Amino acid sequence: MARARSFRSSPSRSWPRRFVGWIIRAILWFLGLSILMVVIYRFVPPPITLTMIGDMVGGRSVHKDWMPLSEMDPNMARAAIAAEDGNFCRHHGFDFAAIQKALQGNEVGRKYRGGSTISQQTAKNVFLWQGRNWVRKGLEAYFTVLIETIWGKKRIMEVYLNVAETGIGTYGANAGAMxxxxxxxxxxxxxEAARIAAVLPLPKGREATDPTGMVRRYGNRIAARTGPMQRAGFYGCLK
Known part of the structure; x- marks a missing residue:
C-alpha cells in the first residue's frame, strides 16, 4: 500500500503569502483607524495637526482657540466660501469644474487658485501633511469622502474654520480675529471676515491688518461677493 506523502510549503512560497497577508492586515488596520478617527472628530475638536506640530518643532508657538460654528459670526463662513470654494454647498467634496480650470491654466502657464475644495483642505489639514505629491493627494481624496459622508457640511466648515492657518503660528478664525x-x-x-479669508491661501506671507496691500484689495473683492452669493443661495448648507 502506497504511503501518503506530506507536503510542506517551501520558504520561497510562504514568504510571498505572508507578505500579502501583512499588506492586507495593514490596509484593514488603516481603514479601521481612519474611520474611527473621523467618527471621533465628528464630535471632538481635533487636538493638534501635523502643521501645528511642524510649527512647534520649528520653534514657533501655536495659538488656537476653538469656537463652535454656532457661536462664530456667519460672516466668517460666508467669506471663506466666497474666497476658497464658491460651490462648497453644491458639491460632494470635489469641484471637478474648478479642478479642470486649474489644470488648463497650468498647461498654458497661467496661475489659478488651486482646485482644492474646503472639504479637501480640511481633510489635508486635520489628517495629513502639507506638500504636493500623489500619495498625499490620494489620501486626501479618501479622507474627503469620509468627512463628507460622516461629518456633513456644517461640521466640515466648523473644523476648517478652527484648524486653518490664519497667520504665522495662528490657527483658526477665532485666534485670527483676536x-x-x-x-x-x-x-x-x-x-474683517473677508480679510481673514484673504490670508488663507498664504497665511505665512500675509497679514489681515495690512491697510494698503494685496490683502486689502483681495479682501474687498471677497467682501463684495458675499452679498450676491448669499442672495443666490450659495450658503444654504450652513443654515
Missing part, C-alpha cells in the same frame, strides 16, 4: 482685530470671532464685520 490677533488682527482684538476681539473674538463671535462678532465680525464683512470686511
Amino acid at each position: 490677533r488682527y482685530f482684538d476681539h473674538d470671532a463671535s462678532r465680525m464685520s464683512v470686511t
